[in-house]
Amino acid sequence: MVIPHHYWYVITSTNSKERKRITARWDLKFRRRLRAWEELEAVRLMDKLNSNTPCLTEKADALVWKASSNGLFNTAAVYNKLTSGQVLPATELIWKNVSPPKVKFFCWLVWKGRIKSRAYLQSLGLMDQNTRSDCVFCNEELESLNHVMLLCPVVWQVWSNLLKWWGMQWVSPQSVVGLLDWWRGIKWRKVEGIIWKVIPLATLWSVWKMRNECVFNGKQPLMVELLELIKTRVILWFKAESRDSFYSVQELVLNLQHVRQILC
């Protein structure tokens, strides 16, 4: 089978005036005629491919040098970065945030790697040999901090859906510290920026609360419910700060990309 060169992609502009949606279908080319049973398999494959929103766009991947404002590498930016002192971007994201204080404190502990994941307790010798050490969401990997908060396929879906809610696609960083650093590095206009900064804190907090519900109360992980809960928390915490917001929580949750254009 030849790997397809053409795939469907979706471009969604955050600007409502320019909003456009392009859809296409996978174009699979085979080197020989398919046998009857293979055709059935091909149909099954197409159904599967078309049932998911592809995560690729026509935009090529590119490296961006975050130390320069234009994203291009230059030695002056390296020098400035090295000599600019003790800037800790992730902590600035955490503490200069409209999330509740207990959430900020929790996320600071996450950033420091102090959350009592099963891997952490195991490393301290505090876990019974018979106690489960796998992730409660996927039941496949050791529950480390980076896994349960970010890299677990189930949790990764939540992050990806939140970025889609914002109108972005992403490639996940490999650690929570990298995630917070990346998040801090993206600039938005004032009001947008306030909401943007709440998202990672609300997500880390909500994922950990859901994890505890599953571990200690035997709750089944409901990721759709979790996603809605995170969106609602983000908007509630934002609105608590911006009391003059004209829009309801529901309107902001359902139409965030559209409202962002008007708010800013």
Ligand SMILES: [Zn+2]
């Ligand atoms: Zn997992």
